Amino acid sequence: MGLGGEPRALWAVDPATSRGRLVAESPSPTRTPFQRDRDRIVHSTAFRRLAHKTQVFLHTEGDHFRSRLTHTLEVAQIARALARAFRLDEDLAEALALGHDLGHTPFGHAGERAMGRAMAEFGGFDHNAQTLRIVTRLERRYAAFDGLNLAWETLEGLVKHNGPLTDATGRPLPPAHGDGPPDGLLPYAIRDYAARQDLWLWSWPSLEAQCAAIADDIAYDAHDIDDGLRAGLLDLESLEAVPLVGGLILEVRRLHPGLDRSRLIQETIRRLITRMIEDVVAESFARLETSLPESADEVRYVGHALIVFSPEIAAADREIKRHLFRHVYRCDGVMTQMRAAERVVEALFAAYMETPSDLPEEWRRDLDVADRPRLARRVCDYIAGMTDRFALIEHRRRFDDTPELV
Template identity: 50%
Template sequence: MSVRPPLVRYAVSPANARGRLHPEPEAATRSPWQRDRDRIIHCSAFRKLQYKTQVFVNHEGDFYRTRLTHSIEVAQIARSVARALGLDEDLTEALALAHDLGHPPFGHAGEEALNLAMKPFGGFDHNAQSLRIVTLLESRYAAWDGLNLTWETLEGLVKHNGPLRNPAPYIADYNDRYKLDLNTQPSAEAQVAAIADDVAYHSHDLDDGLRARLFAPEDLKHLPVVGDALAAARLSSLDVPPPRLRHETIRRVINAMVSDLLAETTKRLNKLDPATPDAIRRSRHRVVAFTAGMAEANQAIKDFLFARMYRHWRVNRMSAKARRLTEEIYRLLHADPSLLPDDWRARAGEAGTQRAATIVGDYVAGMTDRYAMDEHRRLTDISLNG
């Protein structure tokens, strides 16, 4: 039986928590961050991640990652790292599970299209949309909008990639009401969730790319870390069948990355010697990080995936269709909000306004791939009923 280690002094804990915007009695059976995690898992935006694109559109295959499976895999890696470092696992897990809530349908293609369409009205930012979801759009409680998450979860959600010098408008507006210390580093738990995202999408996109035959194992031999993992996987058995070779390679890649970040992070923490979570926040540099060599290897993997997967002609075709479809839905609804369902139409107001732009953006961003395709047909195919 695995016993949870005691928290280090610079871990976030209930003793140094800053509470919630709307005060609530503490739960008898859960910590504040277990409660946040549970609220995230139960919210509708989290469920919809099951049908939102990671790289491949959902209907292209049952085995490819979706935003939901990716988020679960990030949470698994993040929780393991947090435990090894003596940090709060529950806050780390909550942040990992919530980090992609704001993504629109069709992955980065959908986000690019929505950002371009909304450019005259401030653009679209999935990080700001995640904050809108958990503080405004989820309507589950009688006394307030959103999920009323703790300060630590909200801070980690908006700052997981580092201090925000020029925050998106909604983040800036929310910060005016509830200060999230945007100019400081995030907590160590938030930093772990962010770097676990890198580990997960690099290794698992390699897995999905091999599964889709966008490239072959032989194409990976030159990649740092991956090439060594592939060679070690081949040595693990005299005759490793291709599916097992893929899995043996990827788990070695993950292990190498996690081992590197644990060693480098421990080194940085020992040098900084932080006494509190705020000492982590005041640090000039991130404390959870790869070594320079592993950071270079990760960039090489990213460059390979960009060239051989994200810009593969098969992915390009689907991305082009997804961008066009997303832009057309937004343009049609923004020009005529009367086409929106009743509850959305009442909030959108007049066509072409900032209010309409924001509400239509919320509506489109909340769509799954499948719903977006169906909605596009309903809006453009005259033979279909609305």
């Protein structure tokens, strides 16, 4: 049911007709398949670790900056609000938002860059693919299977929430955000799982997955502006020249003259999130009324995204990201810390490859150290699962030059 008891829309995913799980399980008497998936994600070890993984700013820079976990919770809130507006399955949208960043390394994108270089000759590294690996192999909580044994629709949404990964012939498409293995192949974890279950990598994902993807964009824009202002890397005056944000700052100043800086920032961020959500709802309903998909599968066949910004807000979104890239993500202070973090990840990878016996016993089990690709993937899985803090503890145990990052 939708908001206020409204029936689920025809274009929504129906949990009653889920394609099921790789390992068959008895249905829950109290939860839909997607409520069950959401709960499994929340109770996973990988989800708990997000509390101590970098979003943009490291923990030493302040207690109030977003971690990967708080970012994830904010994305889930926005995704659920969008799903409610479109009368979708809110639980599936929430599960996808809660699980979308499970595969991130310690130190955010810096760790991912370092891991990508370390794994270049062994199939590469991609955090989205690593999420799939976590929920299908690495989580070991259940007696009957490895991973979380999530429903088909949840796995599909986690793998391709940014769009199709292959064309209709199975040929890999360029990555949506420019990352991925350098050889043009699908990321290793996705190739590996595709041999076990067909996730329709050629199609667009459900509307629930599209809600999670655009919620990620909205959260990034709004909350990285907030954190950038808190860190002193952004100022309100320069933001007045940024499309959409600048207009909202002026709007708040006009409606609340003399408002203190802290409240001015929070009111602007609140309005930015609201404005972007309202834009997505209006633009997407227009697209849905044109396409009129009568099932979740028809959404997959449409051939393009349906949950989108209007052209005006999409252009503003690009300008916001450019501003954040120049003044936050690539500023000298952040880059100095990120380069140091990359060195930590690279050094740990080299150390475990040289001395696999230093891996914990459960990570050495059934491992043929002479099989270098398999060893590299095991080392990669181990390091990618580390929190920032644990990565530094492990580095300090082996080296004398550990940077003071957290």
